[in-house]
Amino acid sequence: MAPVPSRCRRTAGLAAALLTGLAALGGIAGPLTAAAEPSPPAVPSPPAAGASSAAAPAAGATGSAPAAIFPLSEVRAGLTAVARTVFAGEQVEEFKVEILGVYEDFAGPDLDVILARLVGERVEHTGVVAGMSGSPVYVDGRLMGALSYRIGSFPKDPIAGITPIEKMLPLLGMPAGDRGARRPVLVDPLRWSLPLLPEDALAVVDFLPPEAPAPAGGYDRAADSAGMPAIWPAPGSAPAQALRPIDTPLVFSGLDPAVLAAYSTPLRALGLLPVQGGAAGRLPAGEPRPTRFEPGSAIAAQLARGDVEISATGTVTYLSGREVLAFGHPFLRSGFTAIPFAPARVLMTVASLSDSFKLAAPGDSVGLLRQDRLTAVAGRLGEPAEMIPIRLSIRTAGAPSRDLAFEVFDDPVWSPLVIEIATTGSLVNAIDFSLPATVDLRASLRFEGHPEVRLQNIFSGSGAPLNVQQTAIRYVTSVFSLLYANRFETPRVRGLDFEIEQRPERLYTVVEDLWLSRTEALPGDALTVRVFLRPYRGERVHRDFDLQVPAGLSAGPLSVLVGSGQAFQRRDQRLTQLRLAQSESLDQMIQVIGGLPRYDGLYLRLVRRSEGGVLRQRLAPALPPSVLEVLRSSETSGDFAPHNEEVLVEKRITLDGAVFGARQAELRVKGDSS
Numbered sequence: 001m002a003p004v005p006s007r008c009r010r011t012a013g014l015a016a017a018l019l020t021g022l023a024a025l026g027g028i029a030g031p032l033t034a035a036a037e038p039s040p041p042a043v044p045s046p047p048a049a050g051a052s053s054a055a056a057p058a059a060g061a062t063g064s065a066p067a068a069i070f071p072l073s074e075v076r077a078g079l080t081a082v083a084r085t086v087f088a089g090e091q092v093e094e095f096k097v098e099i100l101g102v103y104e105d106f107a108g109p110d111l112d113v114i115l116a117r118l119v120g121e122r123v124e125h126t127g128v129v130a131g132m133s134g135s136p137v138y139v140d141g142r143l144m145g146a147l148s149y150r151i152g153s154f155p156k157d158p159i160a161g162i163t164p165i166e167k168m169l170p171l172l173g174m175p176a177g178d179r180g181a182r183r184p185v186l187v188d189p190l191r192w193s194l195p196l197l198p199e200d201a202l203a204v205v206d207f208l209p210p211e212a213p214a215p216a217g218g219y220d221r222a223a224d225s226a227g228m229p230a231i232w233p234a235p236g237s238a239p240a241q242a243l244r245p246i247d248t249p250l251v252f253s254g255l256d257p258a259v260l261a262a263y264s265t266p267l268r269a270l271g272l273l274p275v276q277g278g279a280a281g282r283l284p285a286g287e288p289r290p291t292r293f294e295p296g297s298a299i300a301a302q303l304a305r306g307d308v309e310i311s312a313t314g315t316v317t318y319l320s321g322r323e324v325l326a327f328g329h330p331f332l333r334s335g336f337t338a339i340p341f342a343p344a345r346v347l348m349t350v351a352s353l354s355d356s357f358k359l360a361a362p363g364d365s366v367g368l369l370r371q372d373r374l375t376a377v378a379g380r381l382g383e384p385a386e387m388i389p390i391r392l393s394i395r396t397a398g399a400p401s402r403d404l405a406f407e408v409f410d411d412p413v414w415s416p417l418v419i420e421i422a423t424t425g426s427l428v429n430a431i432d433f434s435l436p437a438t439v440d441l442r443a444s445l446r447f448e449g450h451p452e453v454r455l456q457n458i459f460s461g462s463g464a465p466l467n468v469q470q471t472a473i474r475y476v477t478s479v480f481s482l483l484y485a486n487r488f489e490t491p492r493v494r495g496l497d498f499e500i501e502q503r504p505e506r507l508y509t510v511v512e513d514l515w516l517s518r519t520e521a522l523p524g525d526a527l528t529v530r531v532f533l534r535p536y537r538g539e540r541v542h543r544d545f546d547l548q549v550p551a552g553l554s555a556g557p558l559s560v561l562v563g564s565g566q567a568f569q570r571r572d573q574r575l576t577q578l579r580l581a582q583s584e585s586l587d588q589m590i591q592v593i594g595g596l597p598r599y600d601g602l603y604l605r606l607v608r609r610s611e612g613g614v615l616r617q618r619l620a621p622a623l624p625p626s627v628l629e630v631l632r633s634s635e636t637s638g639d640f641a642p643h644n645e646e647v648l649v650e651k652r653i654t655l656d657g658a659v660f661g662a663r664q665a666e667l668r669v670k671g672d673s674s
Contacts, residue, residue: 066320067295070142072164075114077101083147084296085135085315086358087122087349092296095120097137097147103161106243107374113149113243114162126351127158130247130273131358134315134326134376136295137162143295146317146376148328150246161243163328163375165318171378172323176336176370187485189580189589193573194596195474196566197461197660245271245329249357253277253309255425258466263421270332272312273357289363290345295319298344299326300362301369301377303414305340305387306406308422313344313360314377322381324367332414334372339409340365340385386410389495390419392426396502402426410493412485416477420470423498427469436460438508438657439472440501445480448492453590455479458600460508460536460658472500479593486586507657509535511602514562514663522670524551529604531562531663533655543653545604550648553608555671558648561605563662565597568605571662572597578614578641602653606667610646615639621646 079099084092096119106113116137118128128150135147146168149161250272252260260274267274293299297316304310318325324341331339344360369379387407394402404426408418427439438460445453459472476498484493513532521527529545547560561568569576576592583589597603612621613631621643623631631640 066318067136067138067141067143069165069169070139070144072102072112072114072166075099075102075144075164079139081116081137081139081144083118083135083137085129085132085147086296086298086346088346090290090292090297090343090345092292092294093122095123097160097162099139100159103243106161111167111374112164114145114164116147116160116162118158118160123158126349126356127155128160128246129349129356129358131249131298131313131346131349131360132315133246133248134299134317134328136315136317143318146315146325146328148246149243151243160246165325168317168325168328168376168378171325171371171373171376172320174371174373174378187482189482189583190577192478192482192577192580194478194569195471196570197459197468197471197658247271247273247355247357248327248331249273249275249313249359250303251275251277251309251311251313251360252421252425254307254429255422256428259421259425259428262466262470271329273355275357275359277309277359277361290343290361291363293319293343293366298346298358298360299324300342300344300360301331302340302342302362302365302385302409303418304406304408304422305362305365306390307404308406308426309362310408310418310422311342311344311360311362313346313358317376322367324369324379324381325376326369326379327377328375330374331369331372331377332411334411334413337369337372337377337411338385339369339372339377339379339411340387341367341369341379388415388419388493390423390498391495392423392498392500394427394500394502397504412481415493416481416484419480419496420473420477423473424466424470427473427500427502428466436504436506437468438503438505439468440503441472441475442499443476444495444497445476445483446494446496447483447586448494450491450586451590453479453483453593455593457598458507458658460506461660469502473498482580483586483589483593486589488584488586491586506536509533509602509655509657509659511563511567511659511661511663512540514560514665516560516665516667519666520668520670521549523549523553525549527667529560529562531602531604533602535657543602543655545651545653547604547606547649547651549606549667549669553648553669555669556608558606558608558667558669559664560667561603561607561662561664563603564659565599565601565603566658566660567662568597568603575614575619575643578643582614582639582641598652598654599658600654600656602655602659604649604651605647606649607645607647609644611642611644612646613640613642619643 077100081097081099082094083097084094086092098117098119100115100117103113103115105111133148137144137147143165145162145164147160148163151159248271250267252274257276260276264274293316295316295318299314299316300311301314302311312331314327316324316326317328342362342365344362346358346360348359350357350359365385367379367381368383368385369377371378388410389407390405392404406422408415408422438458440458441456443455455476457475459468461468480496484491510533511531512534515530517528526546526548529547530542531545532540532542534540579592580589583592610621612623614620615631
């Protein structure tokens with residue numbers, strides 16, 4: 001049969017033949033564990049000559065040779081093929097596929113997609129199923145490719161796209177890449193910021209200096225309510241009826257549905273279908289773990305495992321010895337990656353008009369995915385994964401304490417988000433979701449060979465409890481992502497520890513007003529600064545600061561600033577960004593993070609306008625004009641950034657609970673002759 005000429009392939013009429021039964025396939029591979037070097041799993045052998053045009057490779061074959069390849073050049077409309085996938089349990093089943101034609105250059109130059117219609121009672125009921133990605137498609141027993149694409153939502157016909165196997169195989173020859181190669185610098189210190197609760201908008205606008213920039217662009221987790229990397233598409237950016245990758249079910253076990261709802265929209269925009277697993281998303285204790293692993297078997301990419309489990313379900317396309325290909329499209333678009341994978345048992349296939357999906361539970365890890373590319377994910381059996389251990393201790397008034405341990409896969413973009421979702425979900429489960437919340441947080445980040453990063457803060461507010469809990473955890477993951485994706489080195493993460501105490505009450509105070517005992521003073525004079533505060537549902541109170549004007553000041557205006565730690569953090573954001581950007585090592589960045597203000601603090605600052613700046617991470621106020629001119633020259637501009645404020649005095653009072661808001665007043669210093 002001659003190949004169809006390029007650019008001249010055309011679709012043909014749809015065949016009327018229906019699949020009358022689903023073939024039960026054997027070929028159970030022996031148990032595989034991550035602890036021991038696995039034997040190669042059962043792999044289908046090529047068929048004998050003269051096999052029927054719709055035949056798949058014989059099941060139960062014990063040879064390690066992969067199936068022969070059906071080349072793209074032989075694909076034509078009207079061919080009948082067979083696809084293999086799992087609908088329930090571990091049993092691989094077959095259904096017919098009718099080839100409609102080739103969508104040339106769909107994913108880029110020379111990246112064609114084969115269009116097909118799924119045929120059979122089951123698939124015509126479910127349509128294209130999320131979790132079917134990677135299901136191998138055979139013609140004459142030869143492997144054509146992997147089911148990988150679908151048409152929009154609510155299609156009337158189960159139309160799918162097939163990634164040609166010829167476009168997937170090159171991934172097996174790609175080098176794995178070292179840890180540094182798969183960790184580009186993603187967090188720009190000049191665009192980094194910490195999350196703030198909405199209450200901090202109270203009385204802060206006039207408190208901000210004119211040059212304070214608003215967060216913009218880049219990897220700004222604080223500005224993104226779902227914590228998603230801003231380098232990915234915005235929700236709703238994909239055309240509704242475009243040919244797009246089949247959704248990947250992302251099964252969450254041990255998390256509250258409200259947490260999944262908070263992240264659902266951005267995850268869906270990335271082709272990930274959040275599925276609440278609950279007890280169904282993990283296998284009961286004592287039940288045999290899934291071990292079957294062959295083309296058509298379910299595969300789980302494990303993002304988190306332990307007391308919290310998060311795994312993505314796809315299908316194995318190709319096995320050759322220990323080499324594995326799956327999905328037929330990208331998963332997280334990571335390029336080089338390191339995601340553990342496991343055989344999976346499909347607990348059920350849920351049919352839906354909009355999004356049919358497989359609910360699956362993973363077994364024990366058996367290998368590592370090393371490539372996450374445009375045409376597939378690729379991995380190798382028997383390779384262990386280097387994971388990030390997480391320990392979480394939760395104390396909640398009126399409820400039993402909880403200690404959880406889990407580990408997440410090692411990735412600079414996705415690990416912070418996975419940690420955020422898993423930890424936030426655990427907090428929500430530990431308290432009645434309808435109650436308000438105050439969260440006392442202590443966290444420790446451990447990077448090998450560097451000082452331990454200790455974070456301590458308190459979070460409260462008038463909003464929904466999830467907002468408070470999410471902000472508390474994002475405070476930690478924002479710092480983690482900044483340090484993890486630094487530009488100096490690829491640190492090994494030895495673990496994150498969280499100690500959290502939750503109180504089912506709102507515990508915060510708002511700064512309402514400010515009064516100075518005098519508005520003019522001489523250098524060396526003392527005065528009282530009285531701050532009026534309003535505790536949540538409490539009477540107005542005041543706290544006093546004793547302030548002494550520094551000696552030796554020249555006459556002129558000073559500003560007295562009083563506010564919350566969050567307000568000063570927001571005011572100092574540009575200064576913090578500059579110091580981070582001018583850091584010369586990861587240790588220096590950790591030092592900057594250690595100086596961040598606490599949210600339970602009421603802060604006072606006495607400041608004056610001053611021509612100065614930040615020089616190699618250090619504040620340099622009140623510089624002579626000649627020095628400024630040299631520092632602003634092209635030779636030194638990379639080490640210097642202007643900063644026109646000098647802090648003369650700073651004090652702090654610790655309150656019970658979070659503090660919001662800020663106020664300022666002017667104090668005039670008189671000369672000796674005034």
